[in-house]
Amino acid sequence: MKYIRYVYSLQEENFYQLLTEYTKGVEILNRKGDKVIFAVYEKLGHLEPLQVQEVHTKHPKSYLRTTRIKDFLIVPYGIKTIFINPGMAFGTGLHASTQICLLLIDEFFKKGWTAIDVGCGSGILSIVLKKCGAKQVLAIDIDEFAVKECKKNAKANNTPIKCIKAKPQDIKGNFDFLCANLEMDIFRKEMEHIKRLFKKRAVFSGIYGKDELDEFLQMLKDFSVVKIKKLKGWFGLVVER
Ligand SMILES: C[S@@+](CC[C@H](N)C(=O)[O-])C[C@H]1O[C@@H](n2cnc3c(N)ncnc32)[C@H](O)[C@@H]1O
Known part of the structure; x- marks a missing residue:
């Protein structure tokens, strides 16, 4: 600062x-x-x-520390806490592709926007979006266990989220913001449907290595790429209409 x-x-x-x-x-x-x-x-x-x-x-937040003593976690004010029990779903927050999404949501999501989380897994990104002030969040996943865990986690975090078992092509209408942490094979199959689900910005993650990134950028050539983020070999990016 x-x-x-x-x-x-x-x-x-x-x-x-x-x-x-x-x-x-x-x-x-x-x-x-x-x-x-x-x-x-x-x-x-x-x-x-x-x-x-x-x-x-340094920003005052950088001096704040969380402390764990046995089953007690002491969290300073100003930190957004997210409780996650992944159960059988992906999304503990430990994977680089999820961490990239969190960093990009923090930087590019605007309070008051509506959002869709494609492939919500545990619901971690949906919960974060809600904690960042999303007006409405729709979380979708094809895996019924993920839908179940996402609903439980949304409740545990007191963040109302609509979570349904669905594929991108099942969704009518669109949202200000989209996040999708998927895999390249899924992006190859679903991108045409995913693209029409956002009006303003989208965060994509789950792209591994330079070759996948180049292919991915080709898929999104109709949009402006605002940022590309790399972590442990994984890439994530933000695009705008
Ligand atoms: C890598 S996990 C991401 C979980 C969580 N969003 C995160 O960032 O940690 C991808 C999720 O996408 C779901 N998925 C796979 N194909 C899908 C599709 N075509 N439509 C919706 N969800 C899908 C999987 O079931 C899985 O839960």
Whole structure:
């Protein structure tokens, strides 16, 4: 994160007068004679700064740590927690292709959008979408065990999601956002149906290696590719209409 730091100098008396009125943080840097050199993180309208500095810091979230002690998990505020019991479905969040989706959803999904999760497995991506403020999420999978687990996990996370056993071609209508973490063979068969299910952006994952990526980009040549992400040999990407 970037902040602008303003360094000022004031007579001691004036400085303490300022402190009685200024309710935000003030950093005292030095004292020279009866002068106090100090810094604040906004411009003080009536004063001329000695220096204006750009300060780069880590986001406060990067200092937050979760701690596990036996069956207790202590989670700081600001972290979105997702409870997953995958049962017989894919989607614990440990696989690189799922992690790519999570990173891309975090960056490219917009609060208030509707979304479809094609091949929901445990429902992990649907739950994340709902936690990111999706207006409505439809989760589909061809595997009845996945549908069952997805429904259970949605309930455990208190995230209302419609989950049905279906293939992309069974779905009428379309959604602002789509995510599909599938396999290349499935994309080859289903892409024509998948494509018509989103209006704005889509995240695709489950593409392994450069050859699959090249083939995949050919399939999506009608769209603009906004980002390509690689993790442990797996690729995921975001496209827009
Ligand atoms: C790799 S898992 C992804 C699970 C979860 N979305 C994740 O990201 O961890 C792919 C899922 O797609 C489902 N699937 C396979 N073919 C499908 C199809 N044609 N239509 C819908 N779902 C399909 C599988 O049953 C499986 O649950």
